[in-house]
Amino acid sequence: MTRDELRHKSRCARETRTAAGLRISVCLGSPCVATGAEAVLRALRESYGDRAIEVIGTGCMGPCSRGPLIRIEDRRGNRAAYYEKTTPATAMATVRAHLEGLNPDQGRLPADLPFLIRQQRVVLANSGICDPESLASSLENGGYAALLHAIEKMAPEEVCHEISASGLRGRGGAGYPTGTKWELVRAAKSRRRYVVANGDEGDPGAFMDRTLMESDPHRLLEGMAIAAYAVGATQGFIYVRGEYPLAARRLRQAINEATRAGLLGPHILESGFSFTIRLRIGAGAFVCGEETALMASIMGRRGQPVIRPPYPAQRGLWNQSTLINNVETFGCIAPIISKGADWFKSIGVPGSSGTKVFSISGDVATVGVMEVPLGTPLRELVAMSGGISNGNFKAAQTGGASGGCIPASHLDTPMDYESLTSLGSIMGSGGLIIMNDRRCMADMARFFMRFCQDESCGKCVPCRAGTEQAAQLLRRITSGDATEDDLVKLEELCHLMGDASLCGLGMAAPTPVLGTLRWFRDEYQAHLRAGGCPTGVCDREKHPCHV
Amino acid sequence: MSRIKLATAWLSGCSGCHMGILNLHGGLMELFQLCDLVYSPLADFKEYPAEVDIALIEGAISNRDNLEMARIIRRYTKKVVSLGDCAINGNVAALRNPGGKAAVLEAAYADPVNKPVVFGECVPPLFDKVLPLHQVIPVDAFIPGCPPEPEAIRVALHRVIERL
Amino acid sequence: MPRLSLTINGRAVKARQGETILGAARERGIFIPTLCNLDGLKPLGGCRICLVEVRGHPRPVPACATKVEEGMVVTTDSERVVSMRRMVVELLLAERNHQCPVCVMNNNCELQAVARLLGIDHVRYDFIAPRAVLDISHERFGIDHNRCILCRRCVRVCDEIEGAHTWDVNGRGAASRIISDLAEPWGLSGTCTDCGKCVQACPTGALFAKGTETTGKGTICLEKLVAWRQRREP
Numbered sequence: 001m002t003r004d005e006l007r008h009k010s011r012c013a014r015e016t017r018t019a020a021g022l023r024i025s026v027c028l029g030s031p032c033v034a035t036g037a038e039a040v041l042r043a044l045r046e047s048y049g050d051r052a053i054e055v056i057g058t059g060c061m062g063p064c065s066r067g068p069l070i071r072i073e074d075r076r077g078n079r080a081a082y083y084e085k086t087t088p089a090t091a092m093a094t095v096r097a098h099l100e101g102l103n104p105d106q107g108r109l110p111a112d113l114p115f116l117i118r119q120q121r122v123v124l125a126n127s128g129i130c131d132p133e134s135l136a137s138s139l140e141n142g143g144y145a146a147l148l149h150a151i152e153k154m155a156p157e158e159v160c161h162e163i164s165a166s167g168l169r170g171r172g173g174a175g176y177p178t179g180t181k182w183e184l185v186r187a188a189k190s191r192r193r194y195v196v197a198n199g200d201e202g203d204p205g206a207f208m209d210r211t212l213m214e215s216d217p218h219r220l221l222e223g224m225a226i227a228a229y230a231v232g233a234t235q236g237f238i239y240v241r242g243e244y245p246l247a248a249r250r251l252r253q254a255i256n257e258a259t260r261a262g263l264l265g266p267h268i269l270e271s272g273f274s275f276t277i278r279l280r281i282g283a284g285a286f287v288c289g290e291e292t293a294l295m296a297s298i299m300g301r302r303g304q305p306v307i308r309p310p311y312p313a314q315r316g317l318w319n320q321s322t323l324i325n326n327v328e329t330f331g332c333i334a335p336i337i338s339k340g341a342d343w344f345k346s347i348g349v350p351g352s353s354g355t356k357v358f359s360i361s362g363d364v365a366t367v368g369v370m371e372v373p374l375g376t377p378l379r380e381l382v383a384m385s386g387g388i389s390n391g392n393f394k395a396a397q398t399g400g401a402s403g404g405c406i407p408a409s410h411l412d413t414p415m416d417y418e419s420l421t422s423l424g425s426i427m428g429s430g431g432l433i434i435m436n437d438r439r440c441m442a443d444m445a446r447f448f449m450r451f452c453q454d455e456s457c458g459k460c461v462p463c464r465a466g467t468e469q470a471a472q473l474l475r476r477i478t479s480g481d482a483t484e485d486d487l488v489k490l491e492e493l494c495h496l497m498g499d500a501s502l503c504g505l506g507m508a509a510p511t512p513v514l515g516t517l518r519w520f521r522d523e524y525q526a527h528l529r530a531g532g533c534p535t536g537v538c539d540r541e542k543h544p545c546h547v
Numbered sequence: 548m549s550r551i552k553l554a555t556a557w558l559s560g561c562s563g564c565h566m567g568i569l570n571l572h573g574g575l576m577e578l579f580q581l582c583d584l585v586y587s588p589l590a591d592f593k594e595y596p597a598e599v600d601i602a603l604i605e606g607a608i609s610n611r612d613n614l615e616m617a618r619i620i621r622r623y624t625k626k627v628v629s630l631g632d633c634a635i636n637g638n639v640a641a642l643r644n645p646g647g648k649a650a651v652l653e654a655a656y657a658d659p660v661n662k663p664v665v666f667g668e669c670v671p672p673l674f675d676k677v678l679p680l681h682q683v684i685p686v687d688a689f690i691p692g693c694p695p696e697p698e699a700i701r702v703a704l705h706r707v708i709e710r711l
Numbered sequence: 712m713p714r715l716s717l718t719i720n721g722r723a724v725k726a727r728q729g730e731t732i733l734g735a736a737r738e739r740g741i742f743i744p745t746l747c748n749l750d751g752l753k754p755l756g757g758c759r760i761c762l763v764e765v766r767g768h769p770r771p772v773p774a775c776a777t778k779v780e781e782g783m784v785v786t787t788d789s790e791r792v793v794s795m796r797r798m799v800v801e802l803l804l805a806e807r808n809h810q811c812p813v814c815v816m817n818n819n820c821e822l823q824a825v826a827r828l829l830g831i832d833h834v835r836y837d838f839i840a841p842r843a844v845l846d847i848s849h850e851r852f853g854i855d856h857n858r859c860i861l862c863r864r865c866v867r868v869c870d871e872i873e874g875a876h877t878w879d880v881n882g883r884g885a886a887s888r889i890i891s892d893l894a895e896p897w898g899l900s901g902t903c904t905d906c907g908k909c910v911q912a913c914p915t916g917a918l919f920a921k922g923t924e925t926t927g928k929g930t931i932c933l934e935k936l937v938a939w940r941q942r943r944e945p
Contacts, residue, residue: 285883302880307756307776458861458880458887459757465802468885469836489835496798499770500759507770635833638810644840645808645857676840681833689832693812 001262003269006148009139021052024095025071027128029060029214030207030246032067036087040068043088048095056137059215061128063115064207065367071128072098082109082116114384120347121371122355123331127215132250135257138218144263146334147222150229151271154337159230160186163333165341167353172198172289172326173399173428174504175352175417182323184313185231190321193233195224195275196312198294199240199247199327202286203400204451206431208357209327211369213240213247216331217254221277223330225264226337228275231323236277238327239294242284252279286401286455290503291324293457304457305503326429328357349375352416356430360385362397363436375414378406382434391436395519399428401448401455402508404515405441424515426508440537441516441523446474452509463506466497470513477527478538487524491517551600551708553578554586555630556620558613559640559677560606564631565589567694568603574701581708595619601707603630603690603700607640608678612671621684626707630700632693634680639693641677648675717783726779733761733774736787743787744796744825746803747862748775749912752871758862759799760825763787771795797829805836806885807843808857814916821914822860839885846891848898852910852920854889859917861887865909877903889917 026032026041037057044055061069066084070091073080083094084107097104109116121127131137138144150159164179185193197220201209213220224236238255240248255277258264266274280298287293288303295317297303316322332354336344345353352374358381361367365386372381378396382388395405398415404425406413413419417427435444453467473490476482494510501507517524526534557565565588571578585599586592595616602624608614621627632638643651651673680686690703714725719736726735731754736743747758754776762771766784771792774785786792803809803822811817843856866878866889877900881890891897910918 287883304883307754307773453884456884458882458884459755459863461757461759461799461802461860464861464884464887465806468839469802469805472837472839492798496795500762500795500799502756502759629833632810632812636804636810637838639812641838641840642808642810642813644838645842679833679838681835682837686833691832 001269003148003152006139006144006263006269009136010142010145021054021074022095022098023054023056023073024048025056025058025061025073025128026091027059027061027067027069027071028057028132029064029067029211030244031064032060032069033246035067035085037068039088040070040086040091044070044091044095047092053095053099056131057133058129059127059132060124060211060369062119062124062370063109063113063366063368066109070094081111082113083107084109115366115368115370115386118372118380118384119370120355120373122335122344122347123212123219123328123357124215124369124371125335126219127211130216132215132217133253135218135254135261135263138216138254142338143218143334144222146337147225147229147263148269150226150337151269151273156186156230156232159226159337162341163230163336166332166336166344167341167351168329168332168336168344169352169417170326171328171332171356171429173402173426175427178325178329178332181313181325182227182231184311185233185321185323188313188321192235192318192320193228193231194317194320194322195228195231195233195236196294196298196317196322196324197224197236197238197327197330198289198291198324199238199244200282200286200289200294201244201327201429202241202289202455203402203429203431204448205359205361205397205433206400206429207359208369208430210244210247211357211359212327212331213244214250217247217251218258219334220251220327220330221254221258221264223333224277225268225275226333227323227325227330229273231321233323234274234276236275237280237298237317238277239280239282239288239298241282241288248279248281255279285457286451287457287503287505290505292503294324295322304459305505307502328430348373349414349416351418356415356427358415358430358432360432360434362432362434363389363391363439364434365389372415375416375419377412377414379411381415381432382411385434388434388436391438394435394437394439395441395516397433397435397444397448397512397515398431399426399508399511400431400433401451402426402504402511403428403431404511405435405444405519407519409519424511424518426511438535438537440478440533440535441520442474442527443478443533443537445513445516446471446478448512449474449509452505456505456509460500460502460506462497462500463502463509466493466501466506467509469493470497470510474513477524478533480527480532480538481529482527483529487528551582551711552585552596552598553582554584554595554599554602554620554624555589556586556602556604556606556616557588558604558606558616558634558680559609560631560633561639562588562605563694564603564605564633564692567631567692567697567700570697571701572697574697578701578704595623597623599624600711601626601628601704603628603704604634604680605630607633607637608674608680608683609640610671610673614674614683617680617684625711626687627680627684628688628690628703628707629680629686630690631695632691634686635689635691636679637677641679644676648673715779715781715783717779717781717785719785720787728779730779731775732763732765732772732777732779732783732785735779736763736774736785741787743774744828745775746821746825746860746914747864749864749868752864752867752912755863755867758803758860760796762792762795764789764792793829796825797831800826800829800831801834801836803860804831804834805838806841807859808838808840809915814858815919816858816916820916823915841885843888846897847921848896849900849903849905850898850921851905852897852907852918854891854897854918855916856888857917858915859889860915861889862914863889864912864914865889865918868908868912873904873906873908875902875904875906878909 169175312322756773756776761774847853
């Protein structure tokens with residue numbers, strides 16, 4: 001594809017959008033597919049596909065627990081109405097009614113649903129809009145315009161500089177400044193350079209990266225290509241966890257399509273810049289989300305971390321300098337290049353610029369994916385998801401198994417990197433699990449410790465044996481057999497794991513325990529010998545997973 | 548200072564640690580200048596006395612009898628000392644832990660199902676897992692070794708006596 | 712070769728560029744205990760016994776894998792790292808079935824030595840007592856997983872020195888097991904060269920030579936041990 005062809009395609013798209021008629025979009029994110037969205041799409045296509053009505057499958061629209069979702073709007077994208085929990089029959093009836101000029105209420109989401117209207121979509125701008133299985137649809141929505149802009153108008157160092165200036169920080173968890181990382185890779189002495197997208201999203205309750213990969217794979221490819229151009233890489237890898245077959249399929253298709261169109265491969269857009277991307281599928285190990293383990297896995301070795309330094313930017317894949325960023329981080333790149341660092345910086349709060357995608361789940365009315373400016377208070381996120389179901393707010397677990405919890409007294413905490421760190425939690429990848437007051441915090445901590453025990457790679461002792469013993473102690477606490485001494489031992493172990501483990505998995509494994517101990521110590525103490533679980537979750541006989 | 552009341556007890560062990568005590572030889576004389584032996588398998592005591600200063604306990608907790616004894620000792624004793632590896636980590640007695648009780652019974656008695664009488668009323672029931680002493684009662688000091696060196700017993704005992 | 716100045720335990724020390732903290736300390740007679748480290752092998756940094764504090768680092772670093780830097784201030788014996796070492800050794804002792812009196816390496820064992828050095832007289836954690844098996848299918852050697860501490864010295868010596876890479880790790884977390892080839896019996900391994908380096912590298916009694924006393928690994932009545940360890944599930 002030449003530069004002019006790319007421009008032409010985007011322009012054509014804008015023109016077709018002005019045509020009259022209806023457009024029906026069916027959400028094809030994993031949750032909607034799981035609840036039958038494909039049947040809905042098939043039924044609509046068979047009946048309406050060849051008329052003046054456009055029927056497309058799109059990526060995730062957001063409120064996942066209400067799927068299968070469809071959106072009906074005119075071809076200009078106006079007057080959009082969302083319908084939840086559709087079946088082929090209800091979808092057909094709804095569309096029929098729309099054709100008759102009606103606006104049926106059955107299953108329609110309120111037009112002012114906070115979940116939909118209070119978001120600010122930057123990374124997910126095209127999710128739920130474009131067809132993830134079509135390059136043309138991506139181009140219609142501005143795909144690869146940023147890549148073209150970078151190649152045409154910017155020198156690689158300018159791209160790095162722009163990213164640094166935007167204040168973008170890694171969205172994978174630690175929040176390392178992305179621009180700094182790029183500059184390091186760019187400056188590293190290395191024969192070759194690699195760009196790796198970390199799509200091994202393993203935290204319980206996290207599904208932001210999956211949403212992006214499934215909904216707008218070209219956004220990821222474009223971000224990676226810009227990164228490769230900026231740091232001087234020629235080869236990229238996307239590491240997708242094995243549990244995301246749909247994301248892998250769409251990415252593979254996107255890579256093939258982009259390569260055929262000349263947006264990846266040699267001499268991209270008539271420039272001297274060449275970049276290819278290969279897909280790597282994980283085999284179900286949480287630890288492979290740790291960057292050194294991920295690289296080992298890409299190279300075909302056992303997926304376990306190695307000691308840093310050297311950092312990947314110095315010596316990564318095959319001992320070459322390697323840039324590893326989270327999928328969502330790459331998702332931020334194209335908008336920054338298109339709209340500029342200042343625009344990006346104007347979103348969010350100082351120190352945490354831009355937006356963040358959160359996957360909100362647990363005891364809320366609507367489970368799903370939402371993108372808001374960094375620094376949005378937790379209370380607002382809870383309100384957007386429709387409030388707490390079955391009780392009152394008790395705590396929110398941020399950052400999944402590696403994060404801590406935020407109690408009700410801190411509901412107004414702005415969700416940015418520093419505020420969360422000061423509460424002993426982390427931003428993490430953006431998984432947000434909301435718990436109501438029927439949840440037992442010790443039981444929750446036990447669940448996460450068991451998770452880390454299962455996922456420990458076994459290389460270093462504090463993590464391998466520490467998680468095992470800590471899980472044992474937590475089991476004893478929740479089953480009412482523990483003493484004060486056990487609680488002391490548990491805390492000691494947590495500090496050992498946090499300080500002495502080899503990689504991030506072990507260092508972060510105790511965070512859920514330390515977080516719940518910080519805010520809910522009395523609840524732990526109530527469990528101790530002769531006590532009982534205040535919420536009744538851990539009653540010995542009733543406990544479903546008690547062994 | 549009144550004379551120290553010393554007890555020794557033998558739970559699930561091989562009595563090697565008591566041999567270790569006897570191996571104090573001359574040290575025994577020195578010891579009994581300070582202490583009275585008030586309970587021990589080395590002599591014929593029927594009941595555990597009500598007030599004991601120091602108890603040296605050999606052996607792991609592998610059946611209900613051991614557990615009851617350990618609790619009695621803890622209740623009436625000021626300083627409880629784990630003597631030897633079995634009391635400290637289960638040691639040889641704990642070799643059966645990976646397989647559990649059933650494997651032991653099967654290995655020892657060809658047909659345990661049809662001969663439950665072996666572990667009936669007169670023989671205390673085995674626990675599935677052999678536990679070290681400090682996991683069932685609080686323990687004040689530990690003298691490791693299999694068996695502990697007499698010199699280690701002597702030094703440790705004097706330390707415990709000092710801390711009484 | 713440029714010389715770097717650093718401080719270890721308050722002593723001014725000169726070290727070569729590229730040297731590890733462990734090497735620099737040892738050369739000056741400052742002892743740092745280790746387990747997974749073996750001279751001649753690439754550092755693994757897995758056992759965390761050699762953790763030392765470096766000023767400016769929030770967490771302690773493994774001495775075996777951390778290179779010295781100019782002006783570094785290292786503490787090898789602070790209360791914090793010593794208590795960490797103790798906990799790590801306790802965790803190791805509780806993890807598998809370490810019964811010293813019935814072990815071929817009793818009194819020659821590095822795990823035992825470290826425990827002794829740190830004054831560990833009991834383990835506060837529950838003994839996990841996992842079911843672990845024993846493989847004596849090899850003509851001259853055997854491996855007893857009950858005593859394995861997963862230090863991977865055998866894996867590394869086989870890969871880095873012998874070049875056979877017979878050993879590797881199977882499973883993850885506490886379920887990790889050292890395996891030969893693709894979890895085949897050692898005796899059937901097509902890659903094992905019978906060199907015995909792994910046996911020499913093993914810090915505990917997990918890898919042992921059959922019927923000889925020259926390796927310092929002693930002899931045991933294998934038939935009885937195997938019969939016991941591989942008895943039927945209840």
